[in-house]
Amino acid sequence: MATGMDRLETSVYHHVRPEIISALAANLDDPFAEVEKQPTRYAYAEAIIELGERNPDVVVLDADVAKSIKTHEFAQRFPERSFNFGIAEQNMMAAAAGMATTGLIPYASTYAVFATMRALDQVRNSIHYPGLNVKIAASHGGITPGPDGVTHQAQEDLSIMRSIANSTVIAGADSPSTKLAVWAAAEWDGPVYLSFTRDPVPFLFDLDYPFEIGKAVTIREGTDATIIANRDIVCQSLIAAERLARKGVSVRVIDCHTVKPLDVETILQAAEETGAIVTGESNVINGGLGSAVAEVLVENFPIPMKRIGVRDVFAESGPYLEVIKKYGVSSEHIVDAVEEVVARKG
Amino acid sequence: MPQSPMSVEELKRMAATIRCDIIEMVHIAGSGHPGGSLSATDIVTALYFRVMRVDPKNPDWPDRDRFILSKGHACPVWYAALAERGYYDKSHLGTLRQLNSILQGHADMLKTPGVDMTVGSLGQGFSAGLGMALSGKLRKKDYHVWVVIGDGEMQEGAVWEAAMAGAKWKLDNLTTILDLNGLQNDDFVDDIMPIHPVPDKWRAFNWHVIEIDGHNMDEVVSALETAKTIKDKPTIIVAHTVKGKGVSFMENVAAWHGQAPTVEQMDQALAEICQQVGR
Numbered sequence: 340m341a342t343g344m345d346r347l348e349t350s351v352y353h354h355v356r357p358e359i360i361s362a363l364a365a366n367l368d369d370p371f372a373e374v375e376k377q378p379t380r381y382a383y384a385e386a387i388i389e390l391g392e393r394n395p396d397v398v399v400l401d402a403d404v405a406k407s408i409k410t411h412e413f414a415q416r417f418p419e420r421s422f423n424f425g426i427a428e429q430n431m432m433a434a435a436a437g438m439a440t441t442g443l444i445p446y447a448s449t450y451a452v453f454a455t456m457r458a459l460d461q462v463r464n465s466i467h468y469p470g471l472n473v474k475i476a477a478s479h480g481g482i483t484p485g486p487d488g489v490t491h492q493a494q495e496d497l498s499i500m501r502s503i504a505n506s507t508v509i510a511g512a513d514s515p516s517t518k519l520a521v522w523a524a525a526e527w528d529g530p531v532y533l534s535f536t537r538d539p540v541p542f543l544f545d546l547d548y549p550f551e552i553g554k555a556v557t558i559r560e561g562t563d564a565t566i567i568a569n570r571d572i573v574c575q576s577l578i579a580a581e582r583l584a585r586k587g588v589s590v591r592v593i594d595c596h597t598v599k600p601l602d603v604e605t606i607l608q609a610a611e612e613t614g615a616i617v618t619g620e621s622n623v624i625n626g627g628l629g630s631a632v633a634e635v636l637v638e639n640f641p642i643p644m645k646r647i648g649v650r651d652v653f654a655e656s657g658p659y660l661e662v663i664k665k666y667g668v669s670s671e672h673i674v675d676a677v678e679e680v681v682a683r684k685g
Numbered sequence: 686m687p688q689s690p691m692s693v694e695e696l697k698r699m700a701a702t703i704r705c706d707i708i709e710m711v712h713i714a715g716s717g718h719p720g721g722s723l724s725a726t727d728i729v730t731a732l733y734f735r736v737m738r739v740d741p742k743n744p745d746w747p748d749r750d751r752f753i754l755s756k757g758h759a760c761p762v763w764y765a766a767l768a769e770r771g772y773y774d775k776s777h778l779g780t781l782r783q784l785n786s787i788l789q790g791h792a793d794m795l796k797t798p799g800v801d802m803t804v805g806s807l808g809q810g811f812s813a814g815l816g817m818a819l820s821g822k823l824r825k826k827d828y829h830v831w832v833v834i835g836d837g838e839m840q841e842g843a844v845w846e847a848a849m850a851g852a853k854w855k856l857d858n859l860t861t862i863l864d865l866n867g868l869q870n871d872d873f874v875d876d877i878m879p880i881h882p883v884p885d886k887w888r889a890f891n892w893h894v895i896e897i898d899g900h901n902m903d904e905v906v907s908a909l910e911t912a913k914t915i916k917d918k919p920t921i922i923v924a925h926t927v928k929g930k931g932v933s934f935m936e937n938v939a940a941w942h943g944q945a946p947t948v949e950q951m952d953q954a955l956a957e958i959c960q961q962v963g964r
């Protein structure tokens with residue numbers, strides 16, 4: 340442990356918990372095995388109760404997964420402001436739109452596959468087209484529901500939501516930043532899509548994290564390349580960066596929790612200062628964070644770049660960490676991608 | 686707020702005026718949906734000119750009754766009623782479906798004063814109305830929510846999701862009017878995907894059902910007034926209507942679901958409508 344800390348440059352980190360930095364120093368095979376973890380859906384469930392205390396306009400809509408997301412705790416606390424629509428996501432989304440027209444702030448909660456695919460027509464036409472103030476709280480984002488398999492793995496959720504006009508798309512990396520996102524969404528006038536993890540991810544940050552919708556956060560300094568990641572792949576990126584550091588490659592890591600609106604300024608600064616970029620997400624490579632960053636680079640500052648994401652394939656059931664490894668979005672893949680883009684810098 | 690509620694005779698004349706507006710605006714637009722607009726005209730007229738608590742000068746009044754034409758393609762009837770009621774100048778009717786118009790091909794709440802919900806994708810306005818009714822209950826408001834749905838629209842599965850929810854939450858501040866005109870885009874509803882028995886289906890979903898002739902203004906007014914008094918469950922008024930009502934060559938012809946009349950057809954239609962109200 341002490342040896343590890345000696346090797347590790349703690350000063351390169353911003354906002355990352357000391358426990359995480361220590362863990363990265365101690366063991367890079369499975370550094371976060373022992374650190375505190377939580378599915379970010381539970382952070383949403385906790386945050387929404389606090390929000391409900393502060394803001395009487397906040398209501399929570401469920402579609403029979405309240406016990407999975409734990410929004411049933413909001414229902415116990417505020418029974419009159421909780422509405423369980425049963426297994427009927429389409430009705431829930433359009434009803435949320437109707438509620439928003441009267442000044443309520445509905446958080447419509449379900450799994451991301453149902454929010455972004457089954458009820459997409461309602462999400463587009465009744466929520467985003469009129470720009471109504473509905474917050475879509477979607478658990479099981481990306482391939483984070485490892486064991487549940489493909490029908491519950493929303494590997495397209497960020498792509499789908501990013502393509503809709505008036506959308507704001509957020510995928511927090513851990514529980515504290517997810518809480519901040521849930522609270523920030525209430526202050527944001529208009530629809531917000533929040534993507535949570537089904538499986539646990541480490542507490543990377545604390546509640547003093549400088550979360551702001553549309554502002555990416557540099558959480559690790561580096562000069563040779565930048566990894567831009569979101570949701571569950573931020574912690575994989577930190578592992579990758581540390582592995583690369585031991586090989587003498589200095590890697591910046593950016594938590595790009597907001598896929599839209601994208602923080603173009605921070606991305607271009609990283610491009611100019613490090614000259615190579617790798618994106619990381621447990622979303623498909625088509626249309627998500629990687630695509631968004633690629634679009635910015637191609638139009639403004641073309642440099643070597645590679646996208647880490649699910650590549651035109653459906654995943655499968657399995658323990659979460661094994662699933663992301665098999666489907667190409669774990670720290671090992673990020674390391675390889677960074678080495679490739681750094682080599683291409685020439 | 687409002688002008689004084691119209692008598693049944695006045696409502697009949699206003700319905701004729703609105704039917705003429707519909708024919709003219711769809712003709713000028715060159716496309717649109719006259720058939721389902723004409724079948725819903727008497728219902729929409731009774732709501733805006735007699736039953737609903739609204740203030741055209743204050744379309745965002747929080748305590749207003751809400752109206753949603755969930756069968757959003759029939760928006761010409763909505764636009765005409767709003768114009769005649771004074772929400773905006775009638776000159777806008779000639780801009781339907783044109784660039785920069787406040788009158789979109791399917792109604793847009795951000796563009797048209799008085800439109801309480803953006804509609805067009807069938808089934809969604811019904812759910813949105815349910816959400817407004819839930820808000821009314823939560824905030825102990827006494828506004829009423831009125832939603833017109835089509836019979837073809839009943840084929841959308843989400844309509845039944847909302848039907849279950851309306852009964853679950855005992856939304857007696859929500860009244861749905863089913864414009865049962867028997868036709869949909871492709872053909873007769875019975876041929877495309879039968880929906881009968883309609884009243885039994887809604888009763889089975891625990892709604893209060895009132896069945897009327899949707900072109901008999903006495904019955905329309907009476908049913909709407911009755912619906913407001915029903916407690917502990919939502920009401921559906923099953924209004925038997927005729928698609929294209931009031932224009933002989935449009936009545937019960939599926940082709941007039943979404944087609945604009947020519948000048949000659951428009952002139953004939955306007956003459957027939959005027960004749961019916963003795964003008």
